[in-house]
Amino acid sequence: MTDHRKPHTTPVKSWTFDDHTNSYIRRAAATGIYDIRGGGAKRRVPHFDDLLFLGASMSRYPLEGYREKCDTSVKLGTRYAKNPIELDIPITIAGMSFGALSGQAKEALGRGASAAGTSTTTGDGGMTSEERGHSTKLVYQYLPSRYGMNPDDLRKADAIEIVVGQGAKPGGGGMLLGQKISDRVAEMRNLPKGIDQRSACRHPDWTGPDDLEIKILELREITGWKVPIYIKIGGARPYFDTTLAIKAGADVVVLDGMQGGTAATQDVFIEHVGQPTLACIRPAVQALQDLGMHRKVQLVLSGGIRTGADVAKALALGADAVSIGTAALIALGDNDPRWEKEYNKLGTTAGAYDDWHEGLDPAGITTQDPQLSARLDPILAGRRLKNYLKVMTLEAQTIARACGKNHILNLEPEDLCALTVEAAAMAQVPLSGTNWIPGKPDV
Amino acid sequence: METIDLTKSSLRDLNEILQRQSEITNQKQWEVINPKGAHAVAVGLNAPLELSIKGSTGYYCGGMNQKANIKVYGSVGPGVCENMMSGCVTIEGDASQYAGATGQGGLLVIKGNAASRCGISMKGINIVVHGNIGHMSAFMGQSGNLVVLGDAGDALGDSLYEARLFVRGNVKSLGADCVEKEMRPEHLKILQDLLNRSDANADAKEFKRYGSARSLYNFDIDNAGDY
Numbered sequence: 001m002t003d004h005r006k007p008h009t010t011p012v013k014s015w016t017f018d019d020h021t022n023s024y025i026r027r028a029a030a031t032g033i034y035d036i037r038g039g040g041a042k043r044r045v046p047h048f049d050d051l052l053f054l055g056a057s058m059s060r061y062p063l064e065g066y067r068e069k070c071d072t073s074v075k076l077g078t079r080y081a082k083n084p085i086e087l088d089i090p091i092t093i094a095g096m097s098f099g100a101l102s103g104q105a106k107e108a109l110g111r112g113a114s115a116a117g118t119s120t121t122t123g124d125g126g127m128t129s130e131e132r133g134h135s136t137k138l139v140y141q142y143l144p145s146r147y148g149m150n151p152d153d154l155r156k157a158d159a160i161e162i163v164v165g166q167g168a169k170p171g172g173g174g175m176l177l178g179q180k181i182s183d184r185v186a187e188m189r190n191l192p193k194g195i196d197q198r199s200a201c202r203h204p205d206w207t208g209p210d211d212l213e214i215k216i217l218e219l220r221e222i223t224g225w226k227v228p229i230y231i232k233i234g235g236a237r238p239y240f241d242t243t244l245a246i247k248a249g250a251d252v253v254v255l256d257g258m259q260g261g262t263a264a265t266q267d268v269f270i271e272h273v274g275q276p277t278l279a280c281i282r283p284a285v286q287a288l289q290d291l292g293m294h295r296k297v298q299l300v301l302s303g304g305i306r307t308g309a310d311v312a313k314a315l316a317l318g319a320d321a322v323s324i325g326t327a328a329l330i331a332l333g334d335n336d337p338r339w340e341k342e343y344n345k346l347g348t349t350a351g352a353y354d355d356w357h358e359g360l361d362p363a364g365i366t367t368q369d370p371q372l373s374a375r376l377d378p379i380l381a382g383r384r385l386k387n388y389l390k391v392m393t394l395e396a397q398t399i400a401r402a403c404g405k406n407h408i409l410n411l412e413p414e415d416l417c418a419l420t421v422e423a424a425a426m427a428q429v430p431l432s433g434t435n436w437i438p439g440k441p442d443v
Numbered sequence: 444m445e446t447i448d449l450t451k452s453s454l455r456d457l458n459e460i461l462q463r464q465s466e467i468t469n470q471k472q473w474e475v476i477n478p479k480g481a482h483a484v485a486v487g488l489n490a491p492l493e494l495s496i497k498g499s500t501g502y503y504c505g506g507m508n509q510k511a512n513i514k515v516y517g518s519v520g521p522g523v524c525e526n527m528m529s530g531c532v533t534i535e536g537d538a539s540q541y542a543g544a545t546g547q548g549g550l551l552v553i554k555g556n557a558a559s560r561c562g563i564s565m566k567g568i569n570i571v572v573h574g575n576i577g578h579m580s581a582f583m584g585q586s587g588n589l590v591v592l593g594d595a596g597d598a599l600g601d602s603l604y605e606a607r608l609f610v611r612g613n614v615k616s617l618g619a620d621c622v623e624k625e626m627r628p629e630h631l632k633i634l635q636d637l638l639n640r641s642d643a644n645a646d647a648k649e650f651k652r653y654g655s656a657r658s659l660y661n662f663d664i665d666n667a668g669d670y
Contacts, residue, residue, distance in 0.1 A: 033662070146545040146564060149526055151487055151507040178661055190547070190566045190585050191604060195660040198602070200583065204563040205522040205544040211502070214482045215522075218503040221458045222487030 035267040036175070038100075038356030038366065039326060040168050040259040040303060045276035047259070048310045050423030051416050052432060055402045063401040070397045071407040074321050076298045077159060077228020077251040080220070084228055084251075085137055085159050087321065088117025089393045090408060091311055093385075094256075094302050094325035095141040095161060095232070097123025099176050099185045099197075100263030100356065101329075102373035103130055104381070105365045108332050110134030111378060112385025116393075121161060121323075123263075124174060124199050126188050127153040134382075139230065142219070144173065144200035147189040151222055159252070160219055161230040162212070164203075164245075167260030167303040170234025170274045173201035175264055176357070182368040209244040216249045230254050235275040235303065239283035246288065246297050254323060255284050257303030261326040263366070264357035277303035277314075279426040285318030294318065295409075308395020315396070316411035317427060331388035332381040333363045444472040454481055464490040466510075482520070485513055488530075505532045508549060521558075524551045527568055533641075540577070543570045546587065552641040559596065562589045565606050571641035581608055582618065590637050592645055600653050604660075608653040609634050611645060620659045626652045 013019065027035065056062035063070060077084040093113045098106050100123060107130045113120040119137035126148020132138055140157030142149065154160065165171065176185070176197040186193040206215045216229050228251035233241045235257040245253045257277025262270065281301055288294040301314045302323035314322045326334075335343075337350040342362035346355065356366035364375035400408045403415045417432040418424035424431040425438035447457050457475065464470065473494045478484050482501035485494055488511040496504070499517035509528045518536030527546040537555035544560070546568025553561075553570070559577035562570050565584045575593035582598075584606030594612035601618020607630065608621070617623075635647040 146526060146566070149545065150528060150547065151489070151509065151526070154507075175662075192660075195604075196662055198583065200564065204560070204582075205503075205525045205541040211521070214502045218483040218486050218506050218522075218525075221454065221483045222462075222507055224459065224462070225455070 036264050036357055037267050037270070037354040038262060038264050039270070039354045040261040041271055041274075041276075043271055045258070046278050046420065046422045046426055047276065047304055048278060048313045050278070050419045051313050051427055051429065052419060053309075053312070053316075053399055053403060053415055054417060056404045060404045062404050063406060065398060065401055068401065069406060070400050072393055072397060074298070074409065076300070076321060077230075079228075079251045079293075079297050080225065080249070081159075081228040081251050082224075082226045083158075085119055085139075087119060087137070089389060090315060090321040090396070091116075091305070091389055091392055092118050092139075092300065092321055092323045093120035093328050094260070094323040095121035095123040095139070095163065096325055096329075097125040097176075097263065098128045098131065099123075099125040099181075099189070099368070100366060102364060102367055102376065103128065104373050104376040104378045105329070105332060106131045107134050107378035108376065108381035108385060109328060110138070111382025112328070112331070112389065113137075115382065115386035116389035118389065119158065122157075124148075124176070125185065126150070127156065128188075132156055134378075141232075144203045145189075145198075146204070147197070147199070154219070155223055157223075157227060159228040159230055160223070161232050161254060162216070162219075163232045164212075164241075165234030165236065165256075166232065166262060167234045167256030167258050167274055167277070168262035169265045169269045170236040171201060172265055172269050172273070174199035174262065185368060209248045212248040228252055230300070232256060234258075234260075235277065235280040238275070238280040239287045242284040242287035242299075243291065246291055246293050250297060252298045252300060253284065253288075254300040254302065255280055256323075257301075259304030259326075260302050261329075276426070277301065277305075278423060281314065281317045281319060282426070282428045288318070295320065308392040308397075309399060311392055312396040312399040312408070312411055313416065315408055316415050317413055317429075320409065327388070328385055329365055331385045332365055333376060333384070334361070334365050336363055339363055444474055445470060446474045446476060448476050449479065449481055449484075450477045454483060457484065458486060461485055461488050461492065461494070461511075464488075464492055466490055468492075478517070480520070485511070488513075491530075499536065508532060518555065523553075524549070524568070527551060531640075537574070538572075542572075543568050546570070550637070550640060552643075556593070562587075562606070565589065569637055571637055571643060573641075573643055575612070578615075579618070581606055584608070588633060588637060590634060590641075590643075590650070592643055600655070602659065603653075603655040605655065607633070609647075609650040610653065611650045614651075614653070617653065620656050621653055622656045624652045624654045626650070 074090045114136040121139040137158045139159040178194045230252040231245040231250040232254035258274035298320035301319040305322045339362035359367045361367040364372045416429040475496045478498045484500045486506040489509040492511045494513045496515045501520040503522045505524045511530045513532045521539040522541045525544040527549045529549045531550045533552040538553045538557040540558045542557045542561045543551045545564045547566045551570045553572045556574035557576045561576045561580040565587045567587045571590040578596035585604040591610045595614045598618035600621030631647045
């Protein structure tokens with residue numbers, strides 16, 4: 001028999017209305033509420049992968065690996081503080097709260113960071129005794145909510161980080177949903193158990209950089225001008241924000257790009273507000289240079305730092321150190337395939353789990369559930385974090401030596417080229433194989 | 444009585460010597476003269492001192508106070524007693540914005556008026572204002588008591604948690620989720636005690652109580668218009 005039906009082309013799904021978009025629409029229609037999740041931007045944005053180091057050759061000579069020294073120590077807070085923070089490695093642990101994370105996870109972060117010779121950071125909700133006890137160097141976050149804030153803890157800190165914004169949600173506050181409010185979290189935050197806890201988006205007692213300068217004066221007076229004051233900003237307007245942070249009196253500026261994680265916020269916020277880390281660093285460094293403050297006010301870059309190569313590239317572009325959050329959680333065991341069956345039960349898969357706000361984390365990290373939390377051995381997890389930090393440091397050293405640098409901070413933009421026009425424009429380094437930096441006169 | 448003249452001593456010297464006083468110090472009486480609007484005066488104190496400040500101060504006077512009793516014979520700038528933990532601070536004049544912000548304990552008495560956002564994010568502090576307070580006061584107030592003998596501005600108690608608000612005068616408007624509540628005997632007792640302790644010549648029965656309707660405690664899409 002002859003088939004008289006007209007032939008069809010193969011089915012084509014819309015690029016605009018792809019499967020994920022359609023599922024988003026169906027979900028929104030069914031629930032009437034936007035999607036909340038943890039983590040940072042998942043979309044593809046220009047990143048450190050789009051940069052390459054040139055290495056040494058005829059015009060540069062390298063240093064011998066395993067033999068010639070390549071120093072990795074950094075000092076943060078040298079501008080005003082009597083006691084700057086001295087770190088063995090240029091990789092710090094970003095602020096993550098007890099509440100968002102289990103007590104075991106916070107302990108593990110402290111253990112790992114201390115063993116690697118670096119600092120860890122509190123988060124919203126205040127300082128726990130476990131965290132202070134297991135952290136050789138602890139940065140105390142001073143947040144808009146002031147949950148758990150008290151002067152006794154402030155004086156115990158090795159540095160104070162005033163959080164103005166974060167990369168995942170510049171301009172946004174936070175929400176710790178009721179299911180994660182255990183008795184202890186509720187007590188620390190002075191709120192009833194089980195209610196959603198809103199973390200404010202701006203500080204309650206100052207507005208703008210002129211006020212912030214006076215706030216910093218108060219904090220310094222309370223802590224005797226001993227410890228450094230960091231200002232953390234999200235990747236919004238990095239040139240102006242860095243300029244104003246320096247003007248306000250920061251010892252250290254922490255700059256967090258859009259790949260930087262959060263415990264929980266709206267997906268639309270994470271994916272559509274803020275700039276990529278790579279786009280933020282050069283304007284921030286330019287601000288420091290224009291004010292004659294580069295290397296005097298230290299710049300800590302965060303948001304999507306994963307490898308020693310990322311560390312080296314961030315430093316080459318002008319940062320003094322980097323900070324990791326999401327990567328540190330993965331090192332502890334977050335999103336590990338060993339929990340795949342349980343991720344499947346939650347409707348997700350290892351590597352994609354981001355409903356951290358629900359408190360059901362199979363890995364026992366982003367939860368307050370006692371049984372789940374108990375799955376994380378803080379000693380073992382701390383060791384994993386230490387190992388990871390050491391590997392990243394060795395990788396960064398390897399690159400620095402190959403570029404002929406005897407200190408990791410001697411890396412410079414001249415050591416880099418870019419693989420894409422976008423990355424060349426953002427990082428302000430030449431496109432590979434050319435001497436062209438988009439937006440700059442030919443060199 | 445030890446006197447520190449801020450035209451002769453630096454702010455650092457002032458705060459350092461006051462912060463150095465211990466719980467058991469014999470030198471409890473202190474006086475600061477010529478503050479001339481300086482910021483961060485008497486911050487971070489942690490001993491039961493009796494401190495008089497003769498004149499007006501700038502931002503954050505008495506910030507994070509613990510245990511000290513401070514009297515300011517003048518007016519104060521923004522953020523007086525921010526995050527106060529304990530003790531008692533009395534302002535004879537007026538207070539600017541954010542008075543008692545995030546305070547966790549102690550008693551703040553403002554004999555004059557307080558500007559906007561008085562008691563913002565209060566977490567246990569007691570604040571008594573003899574005069575009026577500005578808009579958005581007690582925003583996101585978590586616990587503690589805010590007492591106002593005069594009037595309150597717009598959006599009182601917006602997004603309130605468990606702080607109790609007592610106002611004798613008019614309230615221009617209530618913020619989201621803030622409602623008038625029944626004044627029960629236990630509230631009258633708390634209020635009268637605060638009035639007595641703050642040298643306020645008023646009867647608790649003249650006040651109305653406001654608190655959280657608790658309808659915004661857990662996110663509900665049907666409340667989206669209230670946020």
